[in-house]
Amino acid sequence: MREAASLKRYNKRVNLAPPSTGSAVAKVSTDGKILAVDYGRARIGLAIAESLQGIAQPLATLKRVNRNEDMRRLRELVRENAVNLILVGLPLRLDGARGEMAEETQRFAQRMRKQIGVAVEMADERLTSWEAERLLEEEFGRKSKQIDGAPKKRDASKFTVDSVAATIILREYLERHHAERENHTAHEER
Numbered sequence: 001m002r003e004a005a006s007l008k009r010y011n012k013r014v015n016l017a018p019p020s021t022g023s024a025v026a027k028v029s030t031d032g033k034i035l036a037v038d039y040g041r042a043r044i045g046l047a048i049a050e051s052l053q054g055i056a057q058p059l060a061t062l063k064r065v066n067r068n069e070d071m072r073r074l075r076e077l078v079r080e081n082a083v084n085l086i087l088v089g090l091p092l093r094l095d096g097a098r099g100e101m102a103e104e105t106q107r108f109a110q111r112m113r114k115q116i117g118v119a120v121e122m123a124d125e126r127l128t129s130w131e132a133e134r135l136l137e138e139e140f141g142r143k144s145k146q147i148d149g150a151p152k153k154r155d156a157s158k159f160t161v162d163s164v165a166a167t168i169i170l171r172e173y174l175e176r177h178h179a180e181r182e183n184h185t186a187h188e189e190r
Contacts, residue, residue: 032084035059035077036170038125038162039088039105044070045162047170052177058163058169067111075116079179086118089125089169125169132164145184 036056038045046059059077065068078086088109091101098106106122113120139159 015123034085035083036087037164038166045166047166056167058167061160061162086120089124099145132161
């Protein structure tokens, strides 16, 4: 059921790179880490993969403070983790139209590219938060939006709706990239 929801999703890459520089994917080495961002007004969910062949894993959920502090913390995470590409989820409406939140997210992604200096790409994130909630309910029997509060097991704070949504965005990006690479390789062998 979960795979069917992923396959039905309309995820397509939305390249934020200027036309003259080409696709950000082409610049990412297979050894470079990828940071996925699920942007929200209250929280920012983060996931990471070691490379294009890696596995997407929840990294953290940042509680928003203000633009400058949020960017400082993201810049620090990018530097500490040697990230080569930032993948930002673009919250399109179900019909594919861009709403207010999509425009805000795109401005945030542009700010990240300017202030952090790493390639930024956007990917359709429709229904990832819904899927993340379903996954958390299946796995943990609970919704997990809370990031503060009672002490939790080590790494339990990684598993919030926001960080799991970022993980889904990244997982689907990696799956698309892998499928594109396989199609390209199969085409070259002909």
